[in-house]
Amino acid sequence: MSSLELMLLAATVIPLGSFLLLALAGARLGKPLAGWVATAAIAASCVLSGLVVVRWQGMDAAARAAARSAPVPWTVLGDVPLEVGVNLDGLTVAVFFMVTFVSTWIHVFSIGYMAGHSDEIDGRSKFHRFFAFLSLFCFSMLGLVIADSLVLTFVFWELVGLCSYLLIGFYFHKPSASAAAIKAFVVNRVGDMGFILGLGMVFWFLGDLSLAGAARRFAEACGDPGSALRQAGPLGLDMATWLGLLLFCGAVGKSAQFPLHVWLPDAMEGPTPVSALIHAATMVAAGVYLVARIFVLLTPQALLVVAGAGCITLTLGALVAVVQTDIKKVLAYSTISQLGYMMLGMGVGAWIGALFHLLTHAFFKALMFLGSGQVIEGCHHEQDIRRMGGLWRRMPVTCATFLIGVLAIAGAGIPGTSVGLGGFFSKDEILAVAYSRVYGDGTHGARPHGSAAPAAGPWAMTETGHRSALTHAVPGVEHAQASAPLPALLFWVPVIVAYITPFYMMRCWWLTFMGRPRDDHVHAHARESALMVVPLVVLAAGTLVCGLVLFRPLVAEVAPAGLLAPTVDGHELHEVHHALMPIVGGAFVVGFAVAIALYARGLSLAAAIARRLRPLHRLLEHKFYFDELYGLVLVGGTHLLKGLCDLFDRIVVDGIVDALSASTVRLARFSGRDLDERVVDGAVNGVGRTTWELGGAAGSLQTGRIRLYILLAAGGVTAMVWLALAAGG
Amino acid sequence: MTGSNRLSIVAAVLVWLARAGPVWARGPRGPGPADWIGIELEAVMFYLLGGLAAVCAVGCVLSSRVVRMALFLFGALGAVAGLYLLLHANFLAAIQLIVYAGGTLVVIIFGIMLSSASAAARYRARPAEKAAGAAVGLLLLAGLVTAVGRIDWSEGIAAAPSAPTVDGLGRALLTTYLVPFELSSVLLLAVMIGAAWLAGSGRK
């Protein structure tokens, strides 16, 4: 293994060590120390991955390829060997650094935050348990990032889900928290069900479960017109598409895409740092990360589905976020919406843009969640923004850093220049690609990727190979679709939502920090905690600079070459960006303006509008009734089914057994003919019952009186004697 | 306790007989009054002892008090010991008396005394049970007697008289019957321990 791989591996394993230490001896370490152990662990990982980033930047393509070593065998599935290794490329390095960096500061924040939040339960401190789970999460997430095979990805994928479950349910004495934890896990499992089946398809058709091998075999199989992958499957889609779609199911669950988005808002029951780390910055982005990794296994139809899901999700999230009053719920729905943007980006082929957005989003969303945590902590667990207001006096740093986050998510920047915050570049890049796919000339599909396309790494496929594979594999309709313009909705809907995003974010910020205090009690006690401010400042700085400077090139260089969907980059980015400027450049200004206008004088104006649009408001307030629908149809259906099964078991199966036995006994008394039939039918308990009854009859002789036994025995002997005499003549 | 006196006298006689050996078996056997007397005496003794045994056995059945039963049993055992003498099994006769009268019966008496609270109590079987028992017993007896009577037993009458059997019995026990002999000693040991444990296990 190369030293880079070893460093990443070490950085992954260190949190695991921290987890074991805290799990076994956490209670003894005590309150602040346990937190610092976990923080030190993730900080060490962060330093290591920082070193990896630095070294990676200094290497040329050949050295980078050389740094990647062969995977080691893990086990065998059938006769297919499963191997594990470190998937060392720019994307891994970038995401790894992002995860460790954000995690480190969230850990620091948590020490401050959990000091007051972990002792609520029963007088027993769960402080160490929280950090143990957090360490386990870091391990799982980092493992997921470096995994180089689909199986390994799935393993860490589930572990991440487990940590999410444990952390959402951290306040498990609250029924709502444990219910939310279950919901998260089960909904994710629904997605994972598809993921498993997708892995089954990969195993079946490709016979190789490593990312690189699967991609290679996929290209080969698509190049073969007689391949089984080309056969039509259900719903008129071919098998290759189904393969990609099933794998995508996993991402739908984890990244809270429509229709499996329902778990994420509920997941806010967990402690706020958890919401920041898992349900905003890292874990939910894992779905997008997965799609990026399996991008080469997705056919045009599959990508269309991905884009569609993303488009629906981003709309849904943004609309619901508009009416939310819980500060964390607003952020949760904005996360859903942003994840939708990423998925849309993947679907339309903005591979780089989507990942870029993932990275920038991690920073500013973590920042905002921590800010909300600060607010909640400061306001004594008040989460309703309608009762806040005017907090900027009490929490100036939080207010400022939160604003930076809001600007970033809104895509604020000075149009026409390269001055802007994360979202300004990343979101607009996604929109730009969508634009070019919808209104472009369709030649992007064939355009080579340009200077950034690497020749090395598992993702490198010869452009001709892939393209010819597609043209051969997908003749006729599909080829036409591959280059055909996408539906215009895929561009216009996100653009419209890009106006909504600044609105609800500004609404949230304004209601929280600006205006007059609406609740004196909340306002009076509000204060900032020093330990918790530091991470805010660091993450705000990161939001300001890191996004564009560090990550985009790292990601861009691994983008799969020769994609059917174009990836706008470098020079071209600016071009399209400029072209789009009139459409979305001013979106954040408009959104902010509307929000401020609406809420500058408190809640009354908004309330009036809400009354006017009552049906719509209720629809949004109830999140489009998804929870109710699923609760009724899926949960209710399962409960109904479960009840039926139980009744079936009790009444029918056991009933048949018992009834057979009973009737056997009855008929046995009744008639020998019926007895025959029933015994042939073979009721187990029937035989038993009969035996039992015969035994009972014989048992009446069994008085337990020894004298009677002797008498009977003697009588038997007498009878035998006389019989013998009679027989003997 | 006249029964017991009578029985003890009989027993004393029997013991004497056992020590002396049967008078009619002494000396060379030949035709003559002595033989006749011997045969006659044997018959007399058989009917005497057999009758005693039978009477005692029937007494066992009929008496309702357990102490009396024990004494009747003693009588029956003694009578059987006498019969052993008649059958030239003098060692067995002695053993019968020593083991039964000296051992078993004492144990039984002890048993009766230890449960003295209810020893005197009479538990009577129900008449139906008695009737059924009597019927079965008599039928069985009749059956057995009929079966025995079917065969002419006179053929192999009176095998040659033998020397006192202690010597032969001892040899047989240590040669032919060595294994059962040893097994029975093991059994006795086990019974000793087991009976002690059983009798003691009720006490806590």
Add this chain to the structure above:
Amino acid sequence: MGSITLMHYLVLGALLFCCGLLTMVVKRNAVGILIGVELVLNAANVNLVAFGRYRGAGIDGQAAALFVIVLAAAEAAVAIAIFMNFYRHLTTVDVDRGDLLRG
């Protein structure tokens, strides 16, 4: 009074046997049952020895009888021990009370 044959002994044995059996059946006292058993065993012994005497089995019959006596003694000891236990548990010697094994 003719000469005594094997039959006489066998009939006596049968009589003793039946008496023992009857004793076992009609006595509710546990000791009574034990006494019945002894009678039955004695009946068997009489037969054994008689057969040995009259059918030339020589010493074998006596040996068998000897073993029976040994076993009877052992049996009596165990039976009395059981009986003591029985009495201690149920404070009675009525075997009809010992019907815990009834079906």
Add this chain to the structure above:
Amino acid sequence: MEHGNLLNLLIFLPAVGAVLCLIVPGTRTVKVVATATTALVMLLSLGLFRHFAWWGRGDGWQEAVFGGTYGERLYEVTRLDWIRLDGTTIQYFVGIDGLSFPLVILTTLITFLACLASWNIESWKVGRGVRGYFALFLLLETGMIGVFCALDFFLFYVFWEVMLLPMYFLIGVWGGPRREYAAIKFFLYTLAGSVLMLVVLLAFHFYSPVRTFDLIEMAVNDRIAAVFNAETTSFLGWKFATAMFVFLFIGFAIKIPVFPFHTWLPDAHVEAPTPISMILAGILLKMGAYGLLRISYPILPAAAEHFAYALAVLGVINILYGALCAMAQTDFKRLVAYSSISHMGYVLLGIAIMTAAGLQGAMFQVIAHGISSPMCFFLVGVLYDRAHHREIDRFGGLWLSMPVYGSLATLGFFASLGLPGLCGFIGEFWVLVATFSAPFAWARPMAVLAAVGVVLTAGYILWMLQRVYLGPARPEYESFPEVTGREVFILTPMAVLAVALGILPQQTLFNFMNGTLEQICELYGDGVSMMASVAGMCLGR
């Protein structure tokens, strides 16, 4: 075939221990003797590793484990003539291969742990003897190890019955309130299976051109295979192979247990004392799967293929039906019992599809379930010892009052749920993936339905966890003592194995058994060639 006496020792040492248990004085001594016996048997069984592990074989490992054909690589074989019939000889023929080896180790381990779990027998309040319990318990171990080691059908049958009776008494005498009902139900169900097996035993003997009870020879002898699988061989009007397969299947299905024959299991589990539940779920259920793989599939591959669809359907029904029923239970132990039914469905499904991956998954699931389900049952038992009831809805917040117990319980139930990194995952995943890629057209819908089971499993286990361990603490359970050292000692090996199996499936299991499983796959003959052609078509080669 390497001869050895270790297996004889393993089989009969518990029987000796059982006799010892009957004669040593004092209940504590009895416990010590029983525990020492099971511990000794477990330690001795570890000696079997020298035949399968690389450190025991050195360079010859690969060949020893993966080489040869079915029945060639047998270890610790003892082969004695036992009963002579005319024309044939019933043999005392024991030996292990990769199929039985993990099961023997599992048996000795779980038995040892269950024996430790029996130490609080006085507190069960059944008022019955300690002596008899441990004697029967050890006798049961003899039967179980014997079943897994026997390679002669007759001997197999004998051990099968030997195992049945102690189980009947252990449930029926030391069980809960409805123990007689449960025991009788268990006994009659299993006896019904045994009777069918006896029919097959005799039929095999009389139809075979070579009079033998040797299971290996019946599988590999071409003359026997030709007669058994011929269309013209008929048994009471049915095709011979078909009839035999159905009979055997019903016998083993009762044990697994498969859907219509499963109702004995919840009753038996609920009434059985905790250690017996551990053995029942951990080992006895595995005998059905083992029997299928040892007898039905190697000897009657054609019939197996003929019934593959039916078996797969039953497997899927087991998975879904068991999960749904588990969800409906209010009794904690019943829930775990139904979850066993659900999990064993994966085993049946994996066996039914007749591919190497499926077999691997099924056998892994067998062992994994053999570790996780005793753990779950013991966890339930720990709770029952304290609360004296098992109503799920009456618990709550136990993780607060018993943090160590709560953590171990979470681990155990997540292992059962099939969380990656824990043992339950590998088996489920292998079976699902293998089913999806099986050479049967109906396999895909089956895989999809079976995958639904993954969600349902998560549903009922998490819901149970929520109701029992999470939520607000209840005052009546505040004072519950934390798990004792003995309980932790019992749980730890299972917890460690659950993790080890999940992370290192190759080193802990596949290395030992894949060779034999592939040999069994080769016996399928037609099935394998068909699979190869389909796979080749799929891969475009």
